[in-house]
Amino acid sequence: MNGPWDVHSDCTPDCAAHALPRVPAARIARRGAAFARTVRRALTDGERMAEPGRLRTHARALLDALDIPVEGAAALTGGGETGTLVVVNHISWLDILALLAVEPVTLLAKREVGGWPVVGGLARRAGTHFIDRTHPRRLPHTVQEVSELLAAGRSVAVFPQATTWCTAEAGTFRRATFQAAIDAGAPVRPVTLDYRQQGLPSTVAAFCGEDTFAGSLRRVLAARALTVRVTAHPVLWPLDGGLDRRELAALAARAALGGRPVTAVTGGGAVRPAAPVPHAPPRDTPAHV
Template sequence: MIGNARIVLAVFFVVLVTIVLLPIHLLLLALRHPWRTRLPKYWHRAALWAIGIKVVTHGRIDSRRPLLVAANHVSWLDILVLASVADVTYVAKSEVRDWPVFGFLAKLQRSIFVVREQRQRTQDQADEIAERLGAGEIVVLFPEGTTSDGNRLGLIKSSLFAAATSAATHSAGKCVHVQPVAIAYTRIQGMPMGHYHRPIAAWPGDVELMPHLLGVLREGAIDAEVSFGEAIDVTPGSNRKEISARAERQIRLMLEDRLRGREH
């Protein structure tokens, strides 16, 4: 009964905040005002508060531009968590565009939708990412290409880092900064989450979206920890496999530290 009441209250609050902020956001988008990339941060913070997600950060987002963030991917919650701490836009697979609720939100956040199966479009998609980076936007890439169980880092796809070298070619300083970021869900109701409870937050691809969403709303009180690594400088001549390997090492170490409760 309490869980159902939590769901109703959380949905009511998020809908109320959306009704207030959506017209303002649409106006900012129409005017191409700089705040069109900043306002979503406050919506995401409100949504996380309603859901019961507490975000703890370790380090900070790099202040240099162009900046591409490479993060591990655990759940749909990652979108809310990262967007609550930085003004970001996402690289998302094309299917996300048609998802209920999240597809609409992704469009409002001006996500870059990519069709990974069509290799002939790879360069066009990399160019769009480069254009956004060149305009000063922080673009988030999930190089695993899919979500995980939250207990380990999946296989990193080095091909997705081609956008960084493409952007470096077009940037004024011939350099793009790639910052590795690790997202970990570590506590629930104040207690360490552990392998057994982590599926409450983690959303592997074989789990339906709406039941998982309702489960998170019913539970609440989840701690999410975001660790910012050391940015990697990428130039037009950089090797994407080397970039991928360096980013993977940092993400893996930061994720392990958070899951094991280690501090640095």
């Protein structure tokens, strides 16, 4: 019997492929040097990196060094007395940078992320909460911890697929962390991340299976016109609709993985649109929202 975090992805490093010809070697070298310099600057911030403004600045700078603009949503949360549970599909280590570049939220990630080169150190300094999937008995404690963060007004971003896939349509959402939103009376924001090269769907950013960070970074450094789009779907209100965690996870997955926005269910079976999400204006340069 599978445990709550025992998830298998069919994706392998072979799934990652360029949709366009690679950039010249000179540009790869410039990107690599810029990325290394930006990582060093970020790490020198130490504990101060957890400050929201600094966190966003560092995330944007790292993506700028890689020539990866962020398109789409200008915000992930909607304010209010509680925080928002932001549930996101998982493709790459770049997902973390993309989310933090849009809005610095508390991240909940698998323990292995903390050991990733570069990103692991940044994630730890940014105050990420790590899940130890080898100890499923700690699951109730993790849910309680997330619920307390939400109740205290802190928004938390989680990857309910529990592993990475090469596209935004694969996998399913595990339902455990959705209980935290129910317990805290907090809204849930489904978010889709997808990667493109000059508008073409691309798997070049995928970090799957037995892939290494070095191998993934080399592909990203060589990628031509790579962008990441952040699509924030309407908020789900679990308490208004009397939703349990299974229903909530299914609705969130329908939006985030299928790209089919849903409305928020209210008491009595009625539906109402959730708060709109602002979008960034078009840009002609690789700047970020």
